[in-house]
Amino acid sequence: MCNDYRLEVDIASIAEDFEDLKIKIKMPEGKPNVPAREDIKITDVAPIVRSIEGERGSGELVNRRWSWPGPKGKPVYNFRSEGRAFTSNRCLILADGFYEFTDPTEPKQKRLDKWLFTMADHRWFCIAGIWQESPQGEAFTMLTMDAGPDVAPYHHRQIIPLTRDQWADWLDPAVPAADMLRWLPQGSLRVTQVFGTPPAQGALL
Template identity: 85%
Template sequence: MCNDYRLLVDLASIAEDFDNLSIKIKIPEGTPNVPAREDIRITDMAPIVRGTEDHERGTAQLVNRRWGWPGPKGKPVYNFRSEGRDFSSRRCLILADGFYEFTDPAEPKQKRLDKWLFTMADHRWFCIAGIWRESLAGEAFTMLTMDAGPDVAPYHHRQIIPLTRDQWADWLDPAVPARKVLRWLPQGSLPVTQVYGMPPAQGALVL
């Protein structure tokens, strides 16, 4: 399950892309300090885009929030199952240009897991479907998950939910049912490259 993702794109470019989609971004807390980061990990602060309080379609807020709220036993809730839930409020878009999955090492003597980077075909960056809530640690967000689609299934049985650009406004609009937005992308939409570790044998399936 995703516990590490990447954002190297500057916020000015991100705001411009939202504007091209007729989604006006407001920054109610001032422009957050978001340095380019190869690894954003659980409990880190990171930028999200969420709907406004009046739910006006085409308008959203950019804020910096904690990834993962404390669960009942104190462990952060960083992934959240989407199946069977409506998410009629507090939806958000998590800004990323890649996310990582880890698998057992192909080389038995290798101590660390193999690391794989998934990106979005045809786009420099993308959004991941999320929700946010208030917590004892302050407002925080989590990534929604579903059974793995064709690109991720060889690496993990579950996956987070990257959204195409024509889905962003719908996800921020609570009037649009979640089931109409949360779905697999077509095969080949999420190219994967190996960050470190031994490449698998030719034709091998990574589990």
Template identity: 90%
Template sequence: MCNDYRLEVDIASIAEDFEDLKIKIKMPEGKPNVPAREDIKMTDMAPIVRSVEGERSTGELVNRRWSWPGTKGKPVYNFRSEGREFTSHRCLILADGFYEFTDPADPKQKRLDKWLFTMADHRWFCIAGIWRESPLGEAFTMLTMDAGPDVAPYHHRQIIPLTRDQWVDWLDPTVPAGQVLRWLPQGTLPVSHVYGTPPAQGALL
């Protein structure tokens, strides 16, 4: 399950893309300082756009902690979406890629193979998330579902990337979650091998 993602696109470009989509972005805490990062990991601070109550096409861009402490102290960085409506505290998690890890193709290789998923036709995208108060302050987590066609060869579960026409609906908690949280068509999430020993052609399929 995803515990590492990437954001190398600058906030100014992201804000322009939201403006082009007629989504108003507020920055109540000022413009977030978001350096380009190849790896964002749980407990890191990262930018999200959270919904604004009563304003369908508006979001607040803030920096928040990825994961909150669970009941046993482990970080809650992923959260199952099945059977839940999420009628408040929705957010969009800004990313331009996310990673999954698999057992190495070479049994002599100690570390896992690392794979990068991106969004076809777009430089960056949003991942469906929620946020909440925690003992460590406000924090967010990524929603998950059974893996769709692009991710299934690598993991049985996946986070939920959203296409641009889904962003407004996810920011609007009156829109049923089931209308937004769904698999994307095969080929939407191209994957590339980051490190490890590349498997034989078709070995994961």
């Protein structure tokens, strides 16, 4: 599952896209400092848009830590969505790509193969997430489900990219999570092979 993702799109462009979708974005802590990053890894701080209780069509853009400590201290960076309603603390995780790793294709190759997934029809997208308080402060995690057709050749589980018409609904806890947490149509994700070493594994809940 995803333990490394990318965000190289600037915040101004992201804010414009939310405005086009009639989603009001507030920045209660000021405009986040979000440098372009090819690799955002577990425990890094990264931007999310979190829901505002009682305000349909609005969200707060803040920087938060990716993962909180699990029961045994390992970081919870992915969280199973099956059978859960997520009636509070929803968030959109901003990304323009995410990575999966597979065993090396070459017998003598020491590094795992690294694959970049991007959206076929948009420059950037949002991943379904939740956030909570933790000993390190507020933190977020990515929701997961069984892999759909674009990801299954690389991993049996996947994170959940949301289509743009789902963003406002995900920020509204009154909209059932089961109506939104589903695979994208086949061909929605483009896959490019790159190389690298994955970060240390954490806890999956």
